[in-house]
Amino acid sequence: xxxxKKQDRMPGIILTILLFVAEIAFTVLLLYTxxxxxxxxxxxxxxxxxxxxxxxxxxxxFRKQIRFWIGIILMVxxxxxxxxxxxxxxxxxxxxxxxxxVNKEITEINVYxxxxxxxQSLMDAASYSFGILADLDRENTDTALQQMxxxxxxxxxxxxxxxxxxxxxxxxxxxxxxxVLNRAYLDVFDEIDNYASFSSQIREIASxxxxxxxxxNTPAPVQTDVQAEDSSDTTQDAAVTDQIYTIFVSxxxxxGDITASSRSDVNIVLTVxxxxxxxLMISTPRDYYVxxxxxNGVPDKLTHAGIYGINVCMDTLNMLYDTDINYYFRLNFAGxxxxxxxxxxxxxxxxxDFTTQNSSGYHFTKGPNQVNGDQALAxxxxxxxxxxxxxxxxxDQMKVIQGVINKATSPDILKNYLSLLDSLSGCFETNIPYxxxxxxVKQQLDEGGSWQVLSYSVDGTGDTQKPYxxxxxxxxxVPDQTTVDKAKTLMQKVRQGFMLSEADVSAQ
Numbered sequence: 001x002x003x004x005k006k007q008d009r010m011p012g013i014i015l016t017i018l019l020f021v022a023e024i025a026f027t028v029l030l031l032y033t034x035x036x037x038x039x040x041x042x043x044x045x046x047x048x049x050x051x052x053x054x055x056x057x058x059x060x061x062f063r064k065q066i067r068f069w070i071g072i073i074l075m076v077x078x079x080x081x082x083x084x085x086x087x088x089x090x091x092x093x094x095x096x097x098x099x100x101x102v103n104k105e106i107t108e109i110n111v112y113x114x115x116x117x118x119x120q121s122l123m124d125a126a127s128y129s130f131g132i133l134a135d136l137d138r139e140n141t142d143t144a145l146q147q148m149x150x151x152x153x154x155x156x157x158x159x160x161x162x163x164x165x166x167x168x169x170x171x172x173x174x175x176x177x178x179x180v181l182n183r184a185y186l187d188v189f190d191e192i193d194n195y196a197s198f199s200s201q202i203r204e205i206a207s208x209x210x211x212x213x214x215x216x217n218t219p220a221p222v223q224t225d226v227q228a229e230d231s232s233d234t235t236q237d238a239a240v241t242d243q244i245y246t247i248f249v250s251x252x253x254x255x256g257d258i259t260a261s262s263r264s265d266v267n268i269v270l271t272v273x274x275x276x277x278x279x280l281m282i283s284t285p286r287d288y289y290v291x292x293x294x295x296n297g298v299p300d301k302l303t304h305a306g307i308y309g310i311n312v313c314m315d316t317l318n319m320l321y322d323t324d325i326n327y328y329f330r331l332n333f334a335g336x337x338x339x340x341x342x343x344x345x346x347x348x349x350x351x352x353d354f355t356t357q358n359s360s361g362y363h364f365t366k367g368p369n370q371v372n373g374d375q376a377l378a379x380x381x382x383x384x385x386x387x388x389x390x391x392x393x394x395x396d397q398m399k400v401i402q403g404v405i406n407k408a409t410s411p412d413i414l415k416n417y418l419s420l421l422d423s424l425s426g427c428f429e430t431n432i433p434y435x436x437x438x439x440x441v442k443q444q445l446d447e448g449g450s451w452q453v454l455s456y457s458v459d460g461t462g463d464t465q466k467p468y469x470x471x472x473x474x475x476x477x478v479p480d481q482t483t484v485d486k487a488k489t490l491m492q493k494v495r496q497g498f499m500l501s502e503a504d505v506s507a508q
Contacts, residue, residue: 012060023048037442095421099428107261108183109144111206122206126152131176134160144208163471184307244495245272248328264306271494280494281455282487283394289476300468327432335427337373342420346403354385398455456505458483
């Protein structure tokens with residue numbers, strides 16, 4: 001039977017329309033995700049149109065079977081590529097949505113009884129006298145008490161104690177039958193003489209989730225005219241017009257929930273100049289003895305700031321460095337293992353030849369070391385192998401972060417891309433908006449070039465003092481103001497567009 005001209009061309013027209021719709025849908029997806037600039041989206045769309053034209057020329061006449069089926073194969077390949085690309089884009093956007101734009105923090109206020117107490121739930125303990133801290137973390141405690149009263153349909157009887165040790169003694173000696181306490185304080189007991197075993201003597205029977213908003217100032221465009229310096233001391237006029245980002249990196253060295261407030265064992269301030277592509281990491285030791293933003297001038301260990309929330313951490317570091325931290329990036333170093341493994345391992349540059357003093361006993365040589373996730377975690381946890389102790393641990397933590405940045409910005413990231421995206425969940429969270437991240441991605445794609453990542457650690461002198469959050473004296477590090485002042489200067493130079501060198505950050 002002879003086919004008509006209309007019958008000859010109709011299959012090709014229908015298939016061309018279907019392919020065109022698929023290409024339009026993919027282009028709309030690119031626009032929606034905001035991952036590419038208009039220039040690159042235009043290039044992608046132009047390439048798709050060319051492929052559409054070629055395919056249409058092949059399938060426009062059904063009776064030319066060889067050309068028609070070649071066109072069908074090409075169409076299947078195009079659709080497969082669009083489908084795979086769409087899946088990768090979806091996974092990327094989902095991962096970013098999962099970790100970005102966080103604007104709330106959860107504080108776990110728990111109810112504890114002695115191990116041998118008969119109570120198994122809050123209702124079982126409704127008639128108990130609950131011990132609470134009189135001043136420390138009182139706002140969260142009061143919120144939890146209100147929630148408890150609502151759940152038990154009655155007023156909660158409380159008894160106040162002035163310190164953690166008095167609260168613990170009150171429970172263990174029977175002065176009160178239960179205590180209401182921020183979960184993060186349990187780690188503080190490990191630092192107090194004769195109370196390291198307290199956690200094993202008590203049992204949780206209820207938990208109240210107290211939510212707080214994390215609100216920060218959004219960075220405004222910065223305009224500065226400076227003399228830009230390179231590492232060889234040559235200078236030239238430079239007008240730096242861009243957004244400067246100051247980001248707090250908080251590391252939780254536990255396997256706990258990333259959303260819950262906790263002691264911050266890693267405290268790094270990133271100063272990011274997107275125009276000069278320079279990142280400065282300032283590490284502050286966890287035992288740094290500084291006033292918290294809520295302690296009315298009474299010094300505390302910096303790590304304890306995390307007990308009172310991420311806002312207190314950022315405000316405390318703002319006070320120390322005279323800066324304005326806009327965003328935070330919280331990571332779980334224990335969960336970091338899966339990310340490093342998904343990257344296929346990283347390279348860390350060790351300052352010393354040493355063996356970790358834990359059950360693993362990993363050995364690291366001076367210089368570059370290729371490490372997997374477990375080895376990287378051991379590397380950045382170790383402090384007892386060094387005379388500098390926690391100071392060196394802070395430096396090594398920055399080396400691990402730098403190793404991850406180097407690997408994540410290399411083509412090797414594509415090898416295990418989906419595994420990497422899956423590993424992000426539960427390990428990271430940030431209040432950096434999605435649009436800020438995509439704007440940096442687009443800028444990098446448009447301009448290219450590598451980033452310079454430099455690090456500097458402030459120092460201090462070991463001492464024994466009574467921190468704000470503790471009732472006894474404990475080891476602290478009294479700040480060396482000279483190193484703090486240098487950190488301020490380095491941060492200011494990066495903000496102003498000066499190009500720092502390794503020599504600038506190596507000298508104290």
